[in-house]
Amino acid sequence: MNVNRNISIIGVPMDLGQSRRGVDMGPSAVRYAGMKERLLEIGYEVKDLGDITVDHTLDESEGQLKNLNEIARVSDELAATSDGVIKEGNFPLIVGGDHSIAIGSLAGISRNYENLGVIWYDAHGDLNTPETSPSGNIHGMPLAASLGIGHKRLVNLYAEGAKIKPENLVIIGARSLDPGEKELIREKGIRVYTMHEVDRMGMPAVIDEAIGYLKERTDGLHLSLDLDGLDPSEAPGVGTPVMGGMTYRESHLAMEMIHESGMLTSAEFVEVNPILDDRNRTADLAVGLMGSLFGEKLK
Template identity: 40%
Template sequence: MTQDNKFLPDKKVSIIGVPFNGGQPHTGVEEGPLRLVEFGLANQLEEMGWQVDYEANEHISDMRPEDDPVVMKLKQPKYVSSVTQTVAKQIHDRAKEKKFVLTLGGDHSVALATVSGVFSQYPDACLIWVDAHADVNTPGTTDSGNIHGCPLSFLLGIAGDHPNFNWVKPVLKANRLVYIGLRDIDDAEKKIIHELGITAYTMHHVDKWGIGQVVDMALDRVNPNRDLPIHLSFDVDALDPSVAPSTGTPVRGGLTFREGHYICEALAETGLLVAADIMEVNPALENDNAVFQTIQVGCSLARCCLGESLL
């Protein structure tokens, strides 16, 4: 049974849609937030007893500049920066109102906004990053230049000076970040993870110990006294493509349906979860059945974050 939330006295949730694709090359991921809401997510949360408000941010594409050259290897830096800086303020304001912040992406560069916004309200929070990828490349190490693979380097303060991202503050400490589900990690990212001492549980660890023990160990590392706010950032590509096929960078061998949901359920049970991101749902990829399946999973993950349980 989910505990009362220590940080959120009232059952109020703000769903923030971020229909944004600027951090990676695939179109379609900007459709994810609206499709999740059209599937009935807001109504589902209301039926669970939550007071829901929804901000669609449908005009984000209007922020795309006419000229957005590559700067320090990063693609579309002006667009990514302007959108994430705007949304970060929005998220901070909702967190300050003691609302659970449920952000629907969009690509994972949106984490520049979610983590900045949440940690500006909860500076001692910890971040659980559930993803096939580490997303901690710097402008100096990225091969692709896609910013959805770089947000954590900026948030950790290791990206160096980039003229478009001076607004991003190093709000995240390495001992407050833990990965679950990694299985596609660049060599440069492995080096960063080891050098900073970031706790990371790959799919090897999930296989070895089981998801229950992995979640417990993750919390022991970043929230040992179970008294700090928790922010979950969940990229659906952490799930095996057989579970969530409609995503831009699928990697075989991921979390099962139950393992993904267990993470959300267990974090909700702590009574400490204050924010969750559901990222990288791309309805333009795969066939209609695969899209429906991925959207259905995205909604059920969100419901689990807000207290839905099997019994």
Template identity: 40%
Template sequence: MAVHIIGMPIYHGCDKFGSNLGPDKFRELDVLSAIKSLGYDTRDLGNIEVADVSVEDKYKHHPCLKYYDVIIDANTKLAFKVYESISTGNFPVVLGGDHSLGIGSIAGVSKAVKNLGIVWIDAHGDLNTHDTTITGNIHGMPLAASIGKGPDKLVNLFEHRVKVKDENVVHIAGRDLDPGEIELIKNSKIKAFNMDEIRKYGIEKVVNNAINYLRSKVDAIHVSFDIDSIDLAYVPGTGTPVKDGLTIEEAKKTLEMFASSGLMVSLDFVELNPLLDYNDVTANISSELLTRIFENLVVPVNDQLKLG
């Protein structure tokens, strides 16, 4: 197994320039060497090509969703790259870039893993659709699209199918959800552990509950980690920071536990915006968290996965 680093330099989903610089910031901090030093065959597959489009044309292809065709095109390319990686027995790590990239990464992984589980660690729900979005920013929609909710081109990106069952989704660290997202969770089988529950029960109990829940239902999990799951006091370098989030230690524990569960086969790490960072504080924390994952990773045995 090799660790495949895939950069997704996209900001169009959040409509805020800077997150597209995240992948190269990770390279600048030499995250690849840190992972390689742990004994992994680590390969940089480069960046996905993202089309250049003017601000004036952001609504050209959809009346209320920004940069619709740009995001669809880039995510389709990402899905192919992620599928190629995981289907050949490797571990794809998608470095963002904004969280709209989750549409493509999940599409790619779910083509390879027959019964996939998703762990979405984020201050936001990312469960809006074209009918419920307040901003028109597609980085607030990837989880909804992955469970079959939203416009056809997002839902059926890469393959014409729902990518993951809602009952196979765990959402952690939510605390800034829109009304439509709250309603969607209520009417779905998504397992959501918000920050109130984390404060009440502690992060280890919450993550253990999540792992036990998924272990009985899925063949493997894809973890999608948004830096804004961490409290804004610690991570200035992200586009939509929210207070009352995870501490750094809680984020480390969360990622360590999922990595060591024996279920994790792929990863997104998103929403680092170097232009908003202060002395690389957020970038260095992000690099440390990534390294911590691979210090603890227990890879599932390949023949235990039901590929299809």
């Protein structure tokens, strides 16, 4: 199966899921870095659907959860939009915004698959719940919510219950996990390649294993890539940097191998924060990774 040649870009300028302002400018920064032009050069048909509107003036928190209502509203709209893109026969490429948007992405995309596979390329597990979260920031909860665990407003978004199954999920690059997340990983048997495994096995073996594991059990593959999965020395413009991350070259190789698998059916790139960046370097890096993910060749 080859990657769909018709791409629809969906921007989600959301920064309500975390505490550091700036990731709402991520979609603009990535567009400025030449995302559409890069994909056109590779030979794709590209339609930019613009941005979903986010009201950043609202602060309607519920208990521990910050900005719950607006995040849920935006996520619902994103779910409907990404679902519609797939039903039109196009590939949804979603650009954030903070990682809370994945609640909407997965809710909409999963409607089109029996067993959606997910590669979560991230320094964090994003498996917190309102009970386990140290901060109450929803960008640390999208995977838990998508697995059916957490606040009912997030769990039942767009359709009731879990959107993905724990056995169809692979986390790559984790190096900052909270105690509650570690417990959930053990309890659900989630496959995680921490930076220890990446260093020890090498990225080719990690991706080979991940693809082999997902290929036999899934009928679609969504990549959710948080730029903080890369080391902050290479991707400085992210909201929650964690030292000791994946390199630029390792990440390009991972994207190339995911493309070569022929399994990819949707993708999102999140947490680019131009305020914290160095001359749009992180957005440029994101566009470069998109190039590799969509089959750009050096020769």
